[in-house]
Amino acid sequence: MIRRHTISILVNNQPGVLQRVSGLFGRRGFNIESITVGESEETGLSRMVIVTQGDDKNLEQISKQLYKLIDVIKVVDLSSNPMVSRELALIKVNAEPTMRPEILSVIETFRASVVDIGPASLIVQVVGDPEKIDAMVELLTPYGIRELSRTGVTAMIRGSVR
Template sequence: MITKHTISILVNNQPGVLQRVSGLFGRRGYNIESITVGESEEVGLSRMVIVTEGDDNTLEQISKQLYKLIDVIKVIDLSKNPMVARELALIKVNSEPAQRPEILGIVETFRAAVVDIGPSSLIVQTIGDSEKIDAMIELLRPYGIRELSRTGVTAMIRGAIK
């Protein structure tokens, strides 16, 4: 059964690691839906969080191939455990002054924030799971989305499990 998997990969913070990891996915024909990379809790190591789709066999193959890369330290399928996953989106939406109360109502409902106001547009920042962001985008679409930027998912296992 094909499901969405969120994978955490601990890697040495070295030039070319991101290219090698993403190249592995491409060569094997696996799609990366989302990828985030940043420093980890350990100096010299970075954490990549990748969202991909596949069955359990595909995920096992991805994991085995990742461990063959020299700079990969640890691979964890976060989606097999209770996890916290968040994404950030900035959405620039058309907003003439007459429309602003309606748009601000949507922003408030989603506990989002207006981070910039221009003469004919607003930039809205929203943080949450991907489904929340998708829903907000759909509600703002009728007003005209000028620009959209999403960070991709970052995630951690809940509780004391490391």
């Protein structure tokens, strides 16, 4: 059964690692829906969080292939555990002064925030799961979205044990 997987990959913080990891997904025919990379809790190591779709057997193969890459330290399928996942989006929306109260009520409903105000636009920051971001985009679309930038999903397993 094909389903969405969120995979955490701990890697050495070296040039070219991102290219090798993403290339492996491409060669295997997997689309990367989202990828985030940043420093981890350990000096010299970075954590990649990749969201992709596939069945469990294919994911197992990808995991085995990842471990063959010299800079890969650990691979965890976060989606097989209770996890916390978040994404951030910045949305620049048309907002003439007469429309702002209506737009601000949408923003407030989503517990989002205005991070910039221009003469005819607002930049909204929203944090949450991808479905929340999608819903916010859908509600702001009628006002005219000028620009949209999303970070991609980052995630961790819930609780204190890994």
